[in-house]
Amino acid sequence: NLMVCTYLPLYSTQVLFFGFGWLFFMRQLFKDYEVRHYVVQVVFSVTFAFSCTMFELIIFEILGALSSSSRYFHWKLNLYVILLVLIFVVPFYIGYFVVSNIRLLQRQRLLFACMVWFTFMYFFWKLGDPFPILSPKHGILSIEQLISRVGVIGVTLMALLSGFGAVNCPYTYMSYFLRNVTDSDILALERRLLQTMDMIVSKKKRIAMTRRQMYQRGEDQNKQTGFWGMIKSVTSTQTGSENLSLVQQEVDALEELSRQLFLETVDLQATKERIEYSKTFQGKYFNFLGYFFSIYCVWKIFMVKFWSQHISFILVGIIIVTSIRGLLITLTKFFYAISSSKSSNVIVLVLAQIMGMYFVSSVLLMRMSMPLEYRSIVTEVLGELQFNFYHRWFDVIFLVSALSSILFLYLAHKQAPEKHMAL
């Protein structure tokens, strides 16, 4: 059957993407946790699969693979599924798992989850009011309403991440910015850390011994009767516990210091490793890329028009691959940093939501980088959205994010060498 033949490569790649999302979930995100609710894994993999398929369809568009009507059909199908997942399925499950974690509401889980979802829909709808994202001739329940709102959220996210990434990537990889960290710096800091731990230990020993003595004396006190016995017991325990609370305060201060020293040591180790990495071949390659992309980003910041559409096509491919990879890495780091065994389900679903919105809006924005002949399909499928608005909105947020990142990194860079001088 002809239909099956043409659609087979598409479906097989979709299954491939699904498998990749599944493996990524199992091996990377959830490698330290047990998967108790398989629905989370399925939802994550489905979101990933359909998002990647959208990119694939753009590539097919440019290459001219499949017939244009089948491409159009798949675009529409994909879009409906993604919107269904991003607006109905994922928010509902996020609400469901959040409610499950709260003990009070656990009995009426479904009811509260539905309530949370309706609140989400209300705010989601309200999002459309301040933005001129639609031409007025669209009805209330059209697909454009949903896409426009998803687009706004996703574009804001993308611009924030791109702005920060544009500034952070050169800063991280370019050796010009790397502070000089020697082994003796690290050793000195580690010695300070261990000294602090020793002080904590000796104070805690005093506390433990005093407490034990008080406990033993307390037993003896119970045997003492009479007026003087009572007075003695009151005064001795009071001075005992006063001393204890004083020492305990010192211990608390020292523990705070030890935590700071630990984090500083980790920071120094990370910088040292980055320096070593920059000397390797991979490091040098990324260093070069850092220079290249920083020039590209500066160019973008000053909004110079590209002179060749074909360069922009290659860049589209690179942008797709690096943004997927970058997003997955960022999501993983974020996940490790904030998740615990209780909240892991909720966080994964939130990440799936962000990922889906990110990919949908990157399709929107990619239209700008695509050669003219290929823009029509995106316009046709997504309806008559005010694309210009999205581009302007992206540029504004990108600028704001990049400038604040520059300020932030400048302050952090300034502070750091002084911190270590004070050792």
Next chain:
Amino acid sequence: MCSAGSRVCRKLTRCFGGGVGKSSLVHLLCQNQVLGNPSWTVGCSVDVRVQDYKEGTPEEKTFYIELWDVGGSVGNASSVKSTRAVFYNSVNGIILVHDLTNKKSSQNLYRWSLEALNKDSSPTGVIISNGDYDREQFAENPVPLLLIGTKFDQIPENKRSEVLTRTAFLSEDFNAEEINLDCTNPRYLAAGTSNAVKLSRFFDKVIEKRYFTRDPSQMTGFTDRKRFNFKSLHYD
């Protein structure tokens, strides 16, 4: 009245990121109280337990035991691993803590125990191990190990025997005793229970290894200045 003797240094290694209950466990072991507000452990936190060696016999002595809780929630980056290696010096005993409701935490134990035991294998302290388990290494290991499983109360009745079989295999692999408890309930370690006996035995073994057998491999470069005073004073 007994005054304390020299200290005995010991470490708690973690099995993976936060949520296992090491801080609650340490608090329970040292203060005999339940920890009211557990929070993320950044870096390493220490607590001290006063242990009566050979309690109830005429040779009873009092020792301090330092429990170093090496936090696992900051991350798996190699920079964090290198920094953690600083705390693995002069370890006299290891308590491996895992979450009974999470199988993966016990799987990670192999990796963590290798990290702690192989601390001398590389100069910068960065340990690269794929967690290959070598039974011989554990059989001739001089450092006493104890296996503690937490969150015992959260396992439903029908799954308990399955979990206990699994932990029995684990303790065999590590050549260690095992205790399964719930850190929010002090009755698991109440005096006279088999858990309390196992715990006392473990601490006594650690003290014995440290003070009553000469083991020069315990001292490493960093800790030269931490040479202990070997006078254990005890006056009755």
